[in-house]
Amino acid sequence: MPKTNTRQKRTDGWVIARKITQAIAFVILFMAVVFSRQNGLPADLADFTIRLSPLAMLSQLLSSKTFLAGSTLSLILLVSSLFFGRAWCGWLCPLGTILDLFNFPKRKIAKQPPESLRNLKYGLLIVILLSAIFGNLTLLLFDPLTIFVRSTTLTILPALDRIIYAIEKLLIKIPLLAEPVFAFDARLRPTFLPSTAPAYQYAFLVGLFFVAIILLNLIAERFWCRYLCPLGALLGLPSRLAIFQRRIKASCSTCGLCENDCPTDTINSQNNYQSDPAECTLCMNCLRSCQKDSLSFSPKWQPAPHQAYDLNRRQFLSSVGISIASVALLSTDWIKRKAKNFLLRPPGVVNENEFLSTCIRCGVCFKVCPTQALQPDFSESGLEGAFTPILVPRNGFCDFGCNACGQNCPVQAIPPLSLEDKRQSKVGHAYIDHNRCLAWSDHINCIVCEEMCPIPQKAITLETGQFTLSDGSLIEVLLPVVDRERCIGCGICENKCPVQGDSAIRVYTL
């Protein structure tokens, strides 16, 4: 039994207000991901979460050298940090809320890291922004908002889907429950979850990363926010000028209660219980724990002092060095030279390098693709293109009646094509493997590919072929032939081909 806390906690409206705000913001942002789908939320609302991130928007601007009007939304966060510091982190950030939820106060497995580790996030920020200038956006994988959207889309929702489905499957075996379960399922799908459960390649890597961020809480509360979060670092810079900062009054009895309650441990007993506004999330816990009313967050313009762990010149220069080296190393990756068979980018993407310099790895396209044709990549474009979208036709085809990915991409890395234009835009080109196609190998009339082809004039046409069987007799078989001009590489043929394993018709890179 742990020691009982004899101290009377003051109930403080601010902490309750913060927790309610966190809950509401989390539910709104989570549901925004849930409802981001074909025929779901309007694109501007689906992209709202991602466009809030000044880190993703600034990097994208530096990298693609293209200004997007929608990215100005992120100024809200930057400007608000001039007033309220890192209040975003404490009050609104969905990842921060998850970390508050999965806090293990009595179960720390290691000693708290040294204060100097706090500058790691600034290093990461510099590496991200400098790499962006050189056209590399790989490290936006560390942006908390992309982490939230990506992890929710690729792991949390599919897992939830499987759990619900398994329970439903179990319950419908009970005669009386079957009808209510079917009714429940009809309400659930396709409004909240897709009709068929999604599956994504490399999703386990995203899941592990997400779990690792949570487990770091075992070392220190909000470990991620203190030491790693590059968005926190970016917001920390203007926070030093913030008008609302935590300030100690003369009445402070140096009792140390607030120090124990601080989730980012920025209240420093060595320094008169002052705190660093670049670390403080304005969670208001200290306001609650203070017995003497010796704290205030009242407005006053007084920039915060320099901290011992701020990046020094040497650390700054090594961050610059690391950025240059890593961008250079990534560009020497063998995968850049490798002949790529199946690097199929979403419709409308023309230039691979341009695409890699624009895509912020947020994962919105995976969520809105109704067939889960868009999958996070790793094998085709390597580390640099990790978790950028590629089309995997065997998993899902590019729906001829859909242009959701381009319409919803928050940074237009996938061009916002009209449906008419998307229907003309070539993703790849289908080739038939005559060794495996049933028509040639087994002399069977199958022609599923021809049936499925959505092109008005059919990009797969039929010829009649004659084959001599082993007994010498002749047999006529319908043979599918791909028309190079008409095929747009949507991949429905590859998706529906009844041949086991790899399809006998496959879409190849143009």
Next chain:
Amino acid sequence: MKDQSRREFLRNLMLGATTLAAQPILASCGVKPVPETQVPTVTLAATELASTETATEAATETQNQYPYLVVTRGSDAEQMVRQGMQALGGMERFMKSGADVIIKPNICVGYYSFEYAATTNPWVVAALVKMCLESGAKRVRVMDYPFGGTGEQCYKISGIADLVTAAGGEMEVMSSLKFVEMDIPDAVRLKRASIYQDVLTTDLLINVPIAKNHGMAKLTLGLKNLMGTMLNRESIHPSFEKNLVDLATIVRPQLTIIDGIRTLMANGPTGGNLDDVKIQNTLIFSHDIVAADSYATRLFGKTPEYLPYVIKAAERGLGKADLTGLNIKEIFLDA
């Protein structure tokens, strides 16, 4: 204290999980579960409109009161449906008040509106919904399992969702929970398939295909439209004719209405080119799916022999492909 409560929690959790897992067993102790394959036979026996093979003398007699097949020609889709159904004996012939009805149009893709004739005419579907409700149906659901796009999207693009909802029907996006893998007892080749259980258990299943060109089947009509009630339909393509007829032995719509208002003459079943669409303003009604298909070949200037699966279906007693001597009533609305 704390350890104790955790242990208790785990114990309760295990208990709960075991109970949950044991529920199918508990359930089976109560009501004896009906074997899956028996479900359709039971319901079909009650409807007396199964097939020519199983029809009793009495049933044949009731059928004789009405034309075997009705064809309406005109320009007002709803009137064509109403007149055709009236000639066939009214919706009351096929359902009792309080019945649960499923209408199965062809909504195979979500690329273009109904004008492109890849999906069933929405006014025809809506008129059927209205008539069922007027005859006292408890619930009328409309559904298909599209291959090109999500159900939601295809229902919307086809124009069917709007009209059906306005008419008081429900669009059901087919749930993977309701596809049950089952034996097909009379099958020659397709011995097992995952079939949407509601189309087997519903009181009335109305099959409303659109007549159109199709690479494999040559024409997709009533029988071919049944493929939207099963999973993995691509696997049916090798040995297509046998498989399709096998499916038709278990999925037995009591009424088939072939939409020949706008017919897709080439590049089916997906379409996309208005030049391939021919306006024929025809609807074909019959309780016999094979006869309806057989008649519909005329829309394409063909005879039933053009479609081997129609002949095979007739050979296996699912209906009549040879229409000679049958009572066929043609109604011209605009004349």
